[in-house]
Amino acid sequence: AAGVIQSPRHLIKEKRETATLKCYPIPRHDTVYWYQQGPGQDPQFLISFYEKMQSDKGSIPDRFSAQQFSDYHSELNMSSLELGDSALYFCASSTGSRENTGELFFGEGSRLTVL
Amino acid sequence: SQQGEEDPQALSIQEGENATMNCSYKTSINNLQWYRQNSGRGLVHLILIRSNEREKHSGRLRVTLDTSKKSSSLLITASRAADTASYFCATDWGTASKLTFGTGTRLQVTL
Numbered sequence: 001a002a003g004v005i006q007s008p009r010h011l012i013k014e015k016r017e018t019a020t021l022k023c024y025p026i027p028r029h030d031t032v033y034w035y036q037q038g039p040g041q042d043p044q045f046l047i048s049f050y051e052k053m054q055s056d057k058g059s060i061p062d063r064f065s066a067q068q069f070s071d072y073h074s075e076l077n078m079s080s081l082e083l084g085d086s087a088l089y090f091c092a093s094s095t096g097s098r099e100n101t102g103e104l105f106f107g108e109g110s111r112l113t114v115l
Numbered sequence: 116s117q118q119g120e121e122d123p124q125a126l127s128i129q130e131g132e133n134a135t136m137n138c139s140y141k142t143s144i145n146n147l148q149w150y151r152q153n154s155g156r157g158l159v160h161l162i163l164i165r166s167n168e169r170e171k172h173s174g175r176l177r178v179t180l181d182t183s184k185k186s187s188s189l190l191i192t193a194s195r196a197a198d199t200a201s202y203f204c205a206t207d208w209g210t211a212s213k214l215t216f217g218t219g220t221r222l223q224v225t226l
Binding site: 042045048090103106108 | 212
């Protein structure tokens with residue numbers, strides 16, 4: 001069965017550079033979520049989209065932005081990268097509604113290292 | 116944060132033993148979910164229990180929910196070495212379109 005696809009899997013950037021992560025949700029899933037997980041930490045919610053509209057926003061820095069496109073894939077853009085942005089970034093998708101979050105299907109993550 | 120602590124933070128048991136992990140949260144929830152994560156990999160959904168349910172089973176997994184105490188437990192029976200992973204509870208609360216994860220329990224199952 002198709003899963004959530006994230007690219008790239010690994011990314012190395014210098015401080016102050018820009019990075020873009022891509023996420024392709026499971027077909028017919030209408031909700032996409034982005035999470036950030038630092039080493040030994042729990043996943044922290046960044047942002048979600050339902051039917052291509054921003055649905056909820058968490059602890060996402062102003063330097064980060066995201067959007068969901070007409071084909072439902074999503075991109076997370078990170079600018080002015082800082083050392084503390086080094087983390088695993090997960091995308092997840094679901095068929096949940098705006099009011100109820102069901103089972104999330106996670107991708108394998110994109111590991112960002114900022115040097 | 117919405118989510119409280121999970122305990123224990125780490126648990127080491129031998130194959131065949133049962134493993135119990137606990138999760139607490141702070142506000143009313145719609146549902147509570149448990150996920151498993153192998154090191155550096157994506158999270159995998161294990162089980163979802165709704166706020167009006169008290170207990171749920173799935174294979175060797177048993178989840179309980181006590182909304183009066185705002186707590187949940189995950190029991191893995193007859194553990195196997197392959198169960199070694201981190202386990203997270205996550206809550207869906209209010210009208211938020213997201214899950215809020217707990218701090219996780221690292222489970223080590225030895226032969």
